[in-house]
Amino acid sequence: xxxxxxxxxxxxxxxxxxxxxxxxxxxxxxxxxxxxxxxxxxxxxxxxxxxxxxxxxxxxxxxxxxxxxxxxxx
Numbered sequence: 001x002x003x004x005x006x007x008x009x010x011x012x013x014x015x016x017x018x019x020x021x022x023x024x025x026x027x028x029x030x031x032x033x034x035x036x037x038x039x040x041x042x043x044x045x046x047x048x049x050x051x052x053x054x055x056x057x058x059x060x061x062x063x064x065x066x067x068x069x070x071x072x073x074x
Contacts, residue, residue, distance in 0.1 A: 001062035004055045011052030019045050 022042050025033045 001059060001066065004059035004062060007055035008052050008059055011048050011055060015045065015049060015052065019049075 019042075022038055022045060026038050026042070029038075
């Protein structure tokens with residue numbers, strides 16, 4: 001649970017700011033920016049976003065299991 005939380009936190013630090021900066025660069029400079037590496041960076045940012053989402057889902061699953069275990073009356 002702790003590792004999933006840390007992975008989620010590390011993956012989302014400045015993620016939205018970087019995505020916005022990348023898309024702004026592409027819209028401003030077009031194909032030149034894509035050819036200079038903006039396309040690769042955009043793909044890497046999207047992969048990071050999906051990995052962060054997966055880490056969040058693992059964390060929430062562990063949290064739910066822990067809450068049910070703690071609240072179990074049996």
